[in-house]
Amino acid sequence: MKAKIKDFGIITKLSPYGDSSQIIQAFCRSHGQISILAKGYRKQQANNPLVQLFEYELSLYEPVEQGLYLLSEASLIRGNTLHEQAQNWVAAELGAELLSKILIASSDAQDYYELLSSYITYLHTPDIKPVCIWWRFFSRILSLSGYELNLDTCELCGNCGEERLILDMRNGGMICVDCAEAITQEDGLMVISSKAAHILKLLPEIGLHMQELKLGRNLAHELNSFFVAAFEGRFNKTLRLKSLSVLEQFYPV
Numbered sequence: 484m485k486a487k488i489k490d491f492g493i494i495t496k497l498s499p500y501g502d503s504s505q506i507i508q509a510f511c512r513s514h515g516q517i518s519i520l521a522k523g524y525r526k527q528q529a530n531n532p533l534v535q536l537f538e539y540e541l542s543l544y545e546p547v548e549q550g551l552y553l554l555s556e557a558s559l560i561r562g563n564t565l566h567e568q569a570q571n572w573v574a575a576e577l578g579a580e581l582l583s584k585i586l587i588a589s590s591d592a593q594d595y596y597e598l599l600s601s602y603i604t605y606l607h608t609p610d611i612k613p614v615c616i617w618w619r620f621f622s623r624i625l626s627l628s629g630y631e632l633n634l635d636t637c638e639l640c641g642n643c644g645e646e647r648l649i650l651d652m653r654n655g656g657m658i659c660v661d662c663a664e665a666i667t668q669e670d671g672l673m674v675i676s677s678k679a680a681h682i683l684k685l686l687p688e689i690g691l692h693m694q695e696l697k698l699g700r701n702l703a704h705e706l707n708s709f710f711v712a713a714f715e716g717r718f719n720k721t722l723r724l725k726s727l728s729v730l731e732q733f734y735p736v
């Protein structure tokens with residue numbers, strides 16, 4: 484074992500390991516996404532278990548080679564009550580899952596960490612529609628990764644002020660109607676409905692509009708699919724998020 488380090492971490496996943504140990508996935512402020520072995524922790528900490536999506540100060544031994552960190556101590560910094568509301572919980576879990584799909588350099592980890600932490604905090608706001616906060620989080624993650632959603636300018640020709648929003652699924656950029664017509668692969672385009680486009684444009688200040696928005700399952704599905712397609716185009720890889728369709732079930736057909 485190497486030296487002991489300290490870092491702040493949000494636990495993104497917990498899995499039992501052997502009779503009494505746990506494998507922890509955590510997103511850490513300085514180290515980004517790491518896996519930690521907590522030896523004998525389930526027995527030791529029966530009265531004070533580690534909880535998913537809680538924030539801890541972690542004392543860890545660095546792995547000798549590419550492997551698991553070893554947990555020495557975890558002190559709770561911030562718990563939360565998201566588990567009391569299934570929909571808010573699912574949205575928070577999706578946020579953690581999304582981060583786990585991105586390769587994040589440790590030099591950038593703090594920005595992503597703070598975004599995840601403030602997202603979890605914001606999901607406690609009364610009377611919100613969690614799926615809207617999820618979309619705002621997703622769009623912020625895209626921005627942080629250098630892929631800001633530009634809804635006003637065509638990525639191909641630079642024309643501004645488009646009425647229709649069209650996603651070029653080949654690379655995740657927004658393009659105009661004229662440029663879309665020149666693209667022959669029809670399955671490479673996603674034309675956004677006017678209702679979904681309206682929500683996308685409101686996202687930066689969605690907190691002010693939450694009450695007036697009427698969300699049905701189709702609309703939730705459309706916007707989820709839009710963000711997944713934008714991610715897949717930008718990162719050039721498939722994105723599967725386990726709880727995505729679960730979040731849609733909370734909205735009426």
Ligand SMILES: [Zn+2]
Pocket residue numbers: 637638639640641642658659660661662663
């Ligand atoms: Zn264009």
